[in-house]
Amino acid sequence: MANTERPTHRRPIRWYILVFLAPATLIYTIFAIYPILESLRLSLFQANENGATFEGLANYARLIQEPYWAEQFWNAFKNNVLLFLMHMLIQNPIALALAALLSVPTLKGAAVYRTILFLPTLLSVVVVGFIWQLILSPLWGVTPAFMNFLGVGSFFKPWLGLESSALVTVTLISIWQYVGIPLMLFYAALLNVPEETIEAARIDGLNGWWIFWKVKLPLILPSLGLVGILTYIGNFTASFDLIYSIQGGLAGPDYSTDVMGTFLFRTFFGFQAQLGDVYMGATVASALFFIILIGVALYLFGVQRRLQRYES
Amino acid sequence: MAINAMRSGLLAVGMCLTGTAAAQTVISIESWRAEDQAIWDDLILPVFEAQNPDIDVQFKPTTATEYNAALNARLAGGTAGDIITCRPFDNALAMYEAGSLAEIGSIAGLSNFSDVAKAAWSTDSGDAKFCVPMASVIHGFMYNKDAFAELEIEVPKTESDFYAVLDKIKEDGTYIPMAMGTKDQWEAATMGYTNVGPSYWAGEEGRLALISGDAKLTDDVYVQVFEQMAKWTSYLGNGYQAQGYTDSQNLFTLGRAAIYPTGSWEITGFQENADFELGAFAPPRKDADSKCYISDHTDIGIGMNAATENKEAVMKFLEWTTSAEFAEILTNAAPGFFSLSTHDIKVENALAQEFVAMRGECEPTIRLAHQILSRGEPALGNQLWTLTANVINGSQTPEDAAKEAQANLDGWFKP
Structure with a gap:
């Protein structure tokens, strides 16, 4: 009865918030937080x-x-870092350039290009791996014949089988497949740049080139940051699929394409004569988790906070 | 009348169906021999099921390279099949020690196997047995008989013959001398290093010396084998670095390569795909006076998942795999997998006979790294894959590779 005599201006508990949050929290806890905690525990x-x-x-x-x-750990880590740098220096600039071209209002058939450029992203990694293995195959591939036709046949090498080129080749395949994602993010951001701002710049005498560098690019900086961090996370997690499907679990030749993912796979599940070790596997997985965590934290506190969002 | 007959017929069928459904025990076999699905489904299992109508056996293979990882995951999760096809030695032993494989020493039919065969699936002391030996595979070389006839070459017997043959094929240029690649790595070690190696380390003698610690991988006899591998490089096809196992198989069966370093397990597939005469020869001996050695590897065993709920049915099936009947069906349905039992089985396939004939001339041994040497980190078996591939690719010298293998072995192995 005491309750009724308390002042009534307190807000009632908004139960519906909990109800709305519950499903996501529950699923996320069961399928993400609990496994991470469990593998952290196993690693000890x-x-x-x-x-x-x-x-x-x-x-x-x-x-x-x-x-x-x-x-193995440092080799895999080094390869992951290389993979990340190559994606940042090749994939993202290409995606930005293509997005800039696509967003030119006078471009005809933009929808067609957009679809074609995004198409590989929709393919299964296994399919992509298989197709490129065949294309580049020294025995059955079209590449040797095509290069002969162009008169540069002597430059053909079994790139996927050479220690010096395997990682770069796999990276380029990955870029071919995934360039569509940063492309779409940049494209969406570029479309959001207000028309008046561009108009104003044009009246001030800037041409298309300088409008891009001085007006559009600063306005889409947050997207650049977002793509950067997505690339970082993707390199440590998604790189496994493609490398496993092209080079197998041993990530050959001589571990030159070994990344944290394949290293984790071999350690956890074992490979042929080598038996799996759940505890070491969990250790590798946790190390991977910390690497990603540190990277994301650096981004959040070092970069994200300094980014200014321009509102139109 | 007709309706009545139909009625009773339906009734009978119905009774049959419910009758079998109620009493049948379903057990499944885990295996890495996905290629043999048809052989098991059509030839082997129906015979057993006809004798034991109350048991339904299903063959459920996984891809060979995924098998160990997938099986261990399924065993840990309690979803593995009732019957487990066992890899030999350390791998199966570890599964037994982890409690995944049951002790099956009580099977009476085990007396139908030699001690050598049983050693692959027993504890080191020999007290406990965990798999019934099933089949062995013999390593050697297959060759394109038509190509050899066309180039007027004889089957090589010694190392110098072997290279003379390869030189001749290379000079002629019609065929790639040898179909092998280094992309998948295991071919290099299995078809290369452990295939010709026994001739250099004198078979069992050299293998056991490593286990007892009397020999090191850096000793001449082992390094020589790496040197042989380095010599092979110039006889492989263009771009062999990116050539995988299936590429090599196709290269050979399409008739583009003359020699294929391999083992007897390829017989069925190759005879289906190749439209030329196939022959086989044993790994070359060092010189005319020395003995020849073959790797007659105890490759497949079959055991029981310790967690199975159908122990009785599984034991019945395992008992049957020790019989002459099973040995006979297996040997001739899957030519190239030679029954490890002591039953007198006639091999009908001509190419398989060529492989069996090698047993008469050569001393048998098993693959170098399978027993004891693959128990630690890194497992020598896996190490040899990478090292041999490196030697063939020229990224490591034979001495270097041997040194690395020994150093890794020293890291955990105490003879």
Whole structure:
């Protein structure tokens, strides 16, 4: 009864917020947060005769100190960083350039180009891997014949099989497939640049080239940042599919295309004669999680906050 | 009348259906031999099911390269099949020690197998047995008989013959001398290193010496094999670095390559696809006076998932796999997989006979790294894949590769 005598100006609890949040929270907890916590927990254990015992950070120490693990870990990490840099320096500039071209209002058939450029993104990774393996095959591929036709046949190499070129080749295939995603993000951002601003710039005497650099680009900077961070995350997580389907779990030749994903796969599940080790696998997975976490944190606190959003 | 007959007929069918559905136990087999699906479904399993109408056996294979990983995941998740096809030695042993494979020493038919065959699926002390030996595969070389006739070449017997043959094919230029690539890596080690290797390390002698610690991989006899691999490079096709296993298979069966380093497991597929005469020869001996050795590898065993709910049915099936009947069907339905049992089985396939004939001339051994040496991190078996591929690709010298293999082995292995 005491309740009724309290002042009534307090807002009632808005239960519907909880109701709306519940499904997403529940699903996210079960399928994302719980597995991450569980693999963090597993990474602190080691298998022995009596199942597993708690070993603290011993697995992490092994991962960066024991030559067998450290060599693979740093190699995979290095390849991931290279993959990221190549995507940033090749994929995203291409996507930006194409988006800039597509957003030119006088361009005819923009919808057709847009569709064609986005099409590979819709293909299954396995299909893409298989097609490119065939195209580049020294035995059955069209590339050697095509290069002969152009008179540059002597430059043909089995690129996917050479240590020096395998990673670059896989990266280019990945770029071919995924250039559509940053393209669409840039394109959408460019379309949002208000017409009046561009008009004003034109009256001030800027041509198309300078309008792009001085007006449009600063306005879509937040999208650049977003694409950058998506590229970063994608390189550590999505790179596995393509490399596994093209080069297999051993990420050959001589681990030159090994990334964190394939390294994790081999460690966790084992590969042929090598048996899987759930605990070391969880350690690799957790290391991967921290790498992504650090990258995203640096972006959020270092870059995102400084980005200014221009409102029209 | 007709209606009545139909009625009773339907009734009978109905009774049959419900009758079998109620009593039948369904058990499934895990295997990496996806290629053999038809052989199991059409030739092997119907015979067993006819004798045991209450048991329905299903063959459910996984792709070979995924098998170990997928199986272990299914075992951990409790969804694996009742019967497990076992890889030999360390791999199956680890599964037994992890409690995934059951002890099956009580099967009476195990007496139909030699000790060597049983050793592949027993604990080191020999006390516990966890898989029934099934089949072995013999390594060697297959060749295009038409090509050899056309170029007037004889089957090589010694190492120098072998290279003379390869030189001649290369000089002629019609055929790629040897169909092998390094992209998938395992071919290099399995078809190359462990195929010709026994001739250099004297088969079992060299293999056991590594296990006892009397020999090191950096010893001459092992390095020589890497040197052989380096020599092979110039006989492989253009772009062999990006040539995978299936590419090599196609290259050979399309008649574009003359020699294919391989094993007897290819027989069925190759005889279906190749429209020329196929022949086989044993790995070359070092010189005319030395012995020849073949890798007659105990490759397939079959065991029971320790967590199965149909122990009785599984044991019945395993018991049947020890019989002469099973050995006979397997040997002739899947030529190239030679029954490990001591039953007297006649091999009918001509090409398979050529492989079996090698047993008469050459000393058998098994693959170098399968027993004990693949227990640690890294497993020597996997290491050899990468190292051999590197040597053939020229990115590592034979001495270097041997040194790395030994160093890795020293990291965990105490003889």
